[in-house]
Amino acid sequence: MKIRIFLLIFxxxxxxxKKNKTHPVPSIAFDFQxxxxxxxxxxxxxxxxxxxxxxxxxxxxxxxxxxxVFVAWERMSPEDPENICATGLTTDSTNxxxxxxxxxxxxxxxxxxxxxxNSSWGLRKYETTWNGxxxxxxxx
Numbered sequence: 716m717k718i719r720i721f722l723l724i725f726x727x728x729x730x731x732x733k734k735n736k737t738h739p740v741p742s743i744a745f746d747f748q749x750x751x752x753x754x755x756x757x758x759x760x761x762x763x764x765x766x767x768x769x770x771x772x773x774x775x776x777x778x779x780x781x782x783x784v785f786v787a788w789e790r791m792s793p794e795d796p797e798n799i800c801a802t803g804l805t806t807d808s809t810n811x812x813x814x815x816x817x818x819x820x821x822x823x824x825x826x827x828x829x830x831x832x833n834s835s836w837g838l839r840k841y842e843t844t845w846n847g848x849x850x851x852x853x854x855x
Contacts, residue, residue: 739796740789740839745770746854749777759785759851765806765825768853773803775841775853776814778825785843787853788828793836794819804838814838 749768751759758764759779768775773791780786790803800818806825807813813831814823821834828838844852 738839739793739836740772740791742839742855743772744855746852748850748852750849751851752849756851765811770853771839771841771855772798776804776806776825777843777851777853780826783845783847785845785851786826786828787841787843788814788823788825789839789841790814791839792816792819792821792823792834793838794821794834 747770749756751757756766759766759777762779762781765776765778767790768777768787771789771791773789775787776790777785777787788804791798792800792804794816795818800816802817804814804816804823807815807822812825814825816822816834819833822831823829823834823838824831828840830837841853841855844854846852
């Protein structure tokens with residue numbers, strides 16, 4: 716019985732250590748707001764809309780998941796930890812819910828940031844707060 720408990724504890728410690736790896740996209744501090752009434756952000760006024768926003772490392776893409784939920788993703792690919800690729804992630808022309816890394820061929824979900832292909836990492840997520848009207852705060 717003691718051996719089983721020891722093995723279980725050892726297994727749990729081993730699994731938890733793998734989860735503590737540092738995300739390859741660095742975390743940088745910033746805090747700004749965008750005005751959803753501006754023409755460049757008009758697509759964010761509808762559920763399913765998205766827009767590129769300046770900020771972060773290679774820029775940010777904001778997606779409106781539902782009436783009151785916005786998500787913001789770093790456009791630097793986790794498959795480019797050295798920041799060598801000249802461009803950031805872009806939306807797919809045939810599937811707007813997919814972001815493509817033109818340098819590594821990795822693909823990610825715009826909806827939840829999860830990897831779709833060629834990456835074991837999800838996207839770096841930034842926090843958002845909507846005032847219920849025209850201002851969306853994006854911060855890290």
